Amino acid sequence: MPVTITSAKAPPLVDTLDFLDELEKHKTAGPATNLFNWGAPLSVGRAPGRLDVMGGIADYSGSLVLQMPIREAAHVAVQLQHGGSPSALVRIVSVPAPGEEAHRAPTFEAPMSVLFPGGQPLEYEAARALFKADPATSWAAYIAGCLLVLARDGPDAPALAARLAGSSVSVLVQSRVPEGKGVSSSAAVEVATMTALAGALGVGAEALPGRQLAILCQRVENLVVGAPCGIMDQMACTLGRQHSLLALLCQPAEVRGTVELPRHVAVWGVDSGIRHSVGGSDYGSVRVGAFMGLRIASSDGQPSGASGPPPARWGGYLARLSPSELAQAVAAHLPERISGADFLRAYTSHYDTVTSVDPDQEYAVRQPASHPVHENFRVTTFEQALKLPAGPEQFRLLGELMFQSHASYSGCGLGSAGTDRLVELVREEGAAAEAAGRPRGPLWGAKITGGGCGGTVCILGEEGPEAEAAVARVVARYAAERGVEAEQVKVFRGSSPGAAELGPMIAMIQ
Numbered sequence: 001m002p003v004t005i006t007s008a009k010a011p012p013l014v015d016t017l018d019f020l021d022e023l024e025k026h027k028t029a030g031p032a033t034n035l036f037n038w039g040a041p042l043s044v045g046r047a048p049g050r051l052d053v054m055g056g057i058a059d060y061s062g063s064l065v066l067q068m069p070i071r072e073a074a075h076v077a078v079q080l081q082h083g084g085s086p087s088a089l090v091r092i093v094s095v096p097a098p099g100e101e102a103h104r105a106p107t108f109e110a111p112m113s114v115l116f117p118g119g120q121p122l123e124y125e126a127a128r129a130l131f132k133a134d135p136a137t138s139w140a141a142y143i144a145g146c147l148l149v150l151a152r153d154g155p156d157a158p159a160l161a162a163r164l165a166g167s168s169v170s171v172l173v174q175s176r177v178p179e180g181k182g183v184s185s186s187a188a189v190e191v192a193t194m195t196a197l198a199g200a201l202g203v204g205a206e207a208l209p210g211r212q213l214a215i216l217c218q219r220v221e222n223l224v225v226g227a228p229c230g231i232m233d234q235m236a237c238t239l240g241r242q243h244s245l246l247a248l249l250c251q252p253a254e255v256r257g258t259v260e261l262p263r264h265v266a267v268w269g270v271d272s273g274i275r276h277s278v279g280g281s282d283y284g285s286v287r288v289g290a291f292m293g294l295r296i297a298s299s300d301g302q303p304s305g306a307s308g309p310p311p312a313r314w315g316g317y318l319a320r321l322s323p324s325e326l327a328q329a330v331a332a333h334l335p336e337r338i339s340g341a342d343f344l345r346a347y348t349s350h351y352d353t354v355t356s357v358d359p360d361q362e363y364a365v366r367q368p369a370s371h372p373v374h375e376n377f378r379v380t381t382f383e384q385a386l387k388l389p390a391g392p393e394q395f396r397l398l399g400e401l402m403f404q405s406h407a408s409y410s411g412c413g414l415g416s417a418g419t420d421r422l423v424e425l426v427r428e429e430g431a432a433a434e435a436a437g438r439p440r441g442p443l444w445g446a447k448i449t450g451g452g453c454g455g456t457v458c459i460l461g462e463e464g465p466e467a468e469a470a471v472a473r474v475v476a477r478y479a480a481e482r483g484v485e486a487e488q489v490k491v492f493r494g495s496s497p498g499a500a501e502l503g504p505m506i507a508m509i510q
Helices: 014-025 057-059 123-133 135-153 157-165 186-199 210-225 231-237 281-298 323-333 342-345 367-386 392-412 418-437 463-482
Strands: 003-008 043-055 064-082 089-094 107-111 165-173 244-249 254-260 264-270 337-339 363-365 445-446 456-462 505-509
Touching: 003 014, 003 123, 014 043, 014 064, 014 165, 014 505, 043 186, 043 231, 043 264, 043 367, 043 456, 057 064, 057 281, 057 367, 057 392, 057 418, 064 231, 064 367, 064 505, 089 135, 107 135, 123 135, 123 210, 123 323, 135 157, 135 165, 135 186, 135 210, 157 165, 165 186, 186 210, 186 231, 210 231, 231 244, 264 463, 281 323, 281 342, 281 363, 281 367, 337 342, 337 367, 342 363, 363 367, 367 392, 392 418, 392 445, 392 456, 418 445, 418 456, 418 463, 445 463, 456 463
Parallel strands: 089 165
Antiparallel strands: 003 505, 043 064, 043 505, 064 165, 064 244, 089 107, 244 254, 264 456, 337 363, 445 456
């Protein structure tokens, strides 16, 4: 392969070598033929998607979450051409992975002066409007947004802004993390882009450590894309470790370390076939409802006084409440539902900086606000249960915690017929085993993942061929009910390192 790697923090993975091989083919064919100066180095970033094992939508309320990076990953190649030319451009090309179909317009191109008017990075609100103006190329916000966030909030931001404003930036994106499956396809692209961009600018891990890189990527999604995601996706894609769960306390982003999955425990992700989006209204309204609950509980249910709203209690994190405190002192103050107009009239602010209250919408409050309190307790218990002796009692506890989490999602309005059916099929596998006089396994628990409303179900079971066969039965039954072939149901197996472990790679395509 005519590729020379001139700098790398760790040996490239097989999928990265495949990506580099694909890059070489783009020299002579396809939309990226004239994208790069092929005689100059490219900075390459890789970031995996993630499987939300426990925690999900409780991240923005400060919960502990447990996330595993998956095998599928996004790759991004970046090249800067300096010179300060008034014709400097940002050019982004998205190419599908081999064997996959394109889902969008393949290119985005704009004068650098549009993103950096007068040499200064565009304000976030203006950038959001710019990318939303054309739905065909709105996907470019996830990539070009990294330039703006790095230039506004990165290390030595004024210097970075000056360098970017005076350069042409070429970017090629290829992702194997499927979209709309609830496995952080957008976060993987953001983290891979930010990693590659940092490499191209010579910004090392000392100046931009993994935790801060992930926070910047969250700002891309919140402030440029306009999706109200929490922090767990970007942190998992950046700091996750292979075959381990990243334990992250989202207050706002405290890495507790990694929890290695015991050898006898396995997890799978099964796609429901129902597209998920954290930019969707259901996810957003549940988040608004949770912050409404925080606001109402912070004032014991009393409307705002003349001096304005009180500061948020519990440090602004509902997850700091215990379930008993919620039941004894808080739940009675939370309405089941409230209209946006009534809430704004009584409380003026819901504390959240990335969502707004629609006066014309009615919001559930008690369940969205209660969910992170109970979920934090479930996740903490799950982490401890992973350390118990192997056996049916450990699996029963782990599985029940996952089933409870799934039920709570549904209570928030974030379930779906497909994900509910997958969870029920896992339950039926256990019931069939018991009816045959065997232990309930080999599958013990399942839950919807990420933002809910479709996407992927995480399944927990015993390591080994019996559990693999049980997962295959679940997939076959689900596919038959949906009228599709079992091979069309995506199953996520395996894991891979996060972006920080690998770092950017400098490569020459000869």
